[in-house]
Amino acid sequence: QVRLVESGGGSVQVGGSLRLSCIASRYTISGYTASNYCMAWFRQAPGKEREGVADIDVSGDTTYHADSVEGRFTISQDNAKNTLYLQMNNLKPEDTAMYYCAARPGNGCPTRPLSGLFAYWGQGTQVTVSS
Numbered sequence: 331q332v333r334l335v336e337s338g339g340g341s342v343q344v345g346g347s348l349r350l351s352c353i354a355s356r357y358t359i360s361g362y363t364a365s366n367y368c369m370a371w372f373r374q375a376p377g378k379e380r381e382g383v384a385d386i387d388v389s390g391d392t393t394y395h396a397d398s399v400e401g402r403f404t405i406s407q408d409n410a411k412n413t414l415y416l417q418m419n420n421l422k423p424e425d426t427a428m429y430y431c432a433a434r435p436g437n438g439c440p441t442r443p444l445s446g447l448f449a450y451w452g453q454g455t456q457v458t459v460s461s
Contacts (some may be wrong), residue, residue: 331356331450332354332355332356332367332433332450333354333355333450334352334353334354334355334431334432334433334450334451334452335352335353335355335431335452335453336350336351336352336429336430336431336452336453336454336455337350337351337352337353337455338350338351338455339429339455339456339457340456340457340458341458341459341460342421342457342458342459342460343459343460343461344421344422344423344459344460344461345420345421346421346459347417347418347419347420347421348418348421348457349415349416349417349418350371350415350416350418350429350431350455350457351413351414351415352369352371352413352414352415352416352431352452353411353412353413354367354369354412354413354414354431354433355412356412366388366435366436366437367388367433367434367435367436367450368385368386368387368388368433368434368435368436368437368438368439368440368448369385369386369405369407369414369431369432369433370382370383370384370385370386370405370431370432370433370434370439370443370448371383371384371385371405371414371416371429371430371431371432372429372430372432372443372445372448373425373427373428373429373430373457374427374428374430375426375427375428378427380430380445381396381398381427382394382396382442382443382444382445383395383396383398383399383403383405383416383429383443384396384399384403384404384405384416384443385405385439385440385443386405386406386407386414386439387437387438387439388409388436388437388438389437390406390407390409392438392439393405394439394442394443398424399418399425402418402419402420402421403416403417403418403419404416404417414431416429418457421457421459422459423459423460423461424459425457425459426457426458426459427456427457428454428455428456428457429454429455429456429457430451430452430453430454431451431452432445432448432450432451432452433448433449433450434447434448434449434450435449
């Protein structure tokens, strides 16, 4: 099992930047240690479905970024610190949402991050972009 805690959200103006962090605390289940996870960021705006923003595999060699954030957001991780990051630059009003960190056991990530494929979730951190 893994416990996820996000931080770093806030209110910024259009064009601003934020860096979200997600600290993962991993626990050993008797007879099985899941040390490898696909990590992802999702977001959900009011009245909209949860959207997969980015994901990264355990090695960090393979990442995915949704078209809507490509070139502006960057997912990364520091495995020594058990921390996942999302650097968000050139923020737009449509980026306003609750952002969630999620984890899925395994070495690789699915082709696209779909919420139903991820077992563990943080509580979310709010990002608000105003013009």
